[in-house]
Amino acid sequence: MVNLMAVRQPRYSKEEFARLGDEIYESQIRPQVEEGNYGKIVAIDIETGAFEVADTAIAATDRLYERYDDAQPWVIRIGHRTLYRFGSKSLKKPL
Amino acid sequence: MMQGFVNQNCEAIISIAVGQANTPKQMVNAVIDTGFTGFLSLPLSIITTLGLSWHFRDFGTLGDGSEVIFDMYRAIVIWDGQTKVIDVAAAETEPLVGMSLLRGYRLQIDVVESGLVKISALPMLVRSDHIT
Numbered sequence: 001m002v003n004l005m006a007v008r009q010p011r012y013s014k015e016e017f018a019r020l021g022d023e024i025y026e027s028q029i030r031p032q033v034e035e036g037n038y039g040k041i042v043a044i045d046i047e048t049g050a051f052e053v054a055d056t057a058i059a060a061t062d063r064l065y066e067r068y069d070d071a072q073p074w075v076i077r078i079g080h081r082t083l084y085r086f087g088s089k090s091l092k093k094p095l
Numbered sequence: 096m097m098q099g100f101v102n103q104n105c106e107a108i109i110s111i112a113v114g115q116a117n118t119p120k121q122m123v124n125a126v127i128d129t130g131f132t133g134f135l136s137l138p139l140s141i142i143t144t145l146g147l148s149w150h151f152r153d154f155g156t157l158g159d160g161s162e163v164i165f166d167m168y169r170a171i172v173i174w175d176g177q178t179k180v181i182d183v184a185a186a187e188t189e190p191l192v193g194m195s196l197l198r199g200y201r202l203q204i205d206v207v208e209s210g211l212v213k214i215s216a217l218p219m220l221v222r223s224d225h226i227t
Contacts, residue, residue, distance in 0.1 A: 008149050014164040017152050043151060057167070057182055061151050073151035075167070084165075084184065084193070087130035087158035 020046040021074025038079040045071040097175055099212035107204045107212045109192055112173040114145050123190050131193030134181035142168050142185055
């Protein structure tokens, strides 16, 4: 069988992606990772719930893809509302 | 050391080579945006032309404080003569270079139309990067 690497693409709408990612993070991952990892990056596969914590999004997603080649990664900066900012500090809303 | 220029809107512009691994790179003119904490943003049309692969999604904060879901792609840039793996945010604005790409460098801007932009490696940081 020819091993062709499929082109990676999202299989969910943006809204569904964020909803699933945040739900998995809040219910399963946050209690395990939050303490001592403030500012680190967590990449979550929204299909399997598998996750990887690293210093950068590149490292976290690469590790996730090593385990799950077909992963659908949702990425969160621990303790922050967003990963990157475009010209603004995050609003001071509760997490 | 890299050089760019200040355009007629007083924006600092740097030209960078972007693409996938092992393929020819394309030069892209990007606005240096010190309020952007990521590496690079590109409109989807350029992402598609370059054939960049989708990698993940995240929330980003916009200038008005709103939070938006971004598609993030993986690219290779030639930065100060070295190849560097970066995240690229798909955003329908002019290409932006952010602080993650500038990390470890000194940015000097002569903020006047046609002024000079200079980006040079910080020697101390380069040395400590090599040790780790």
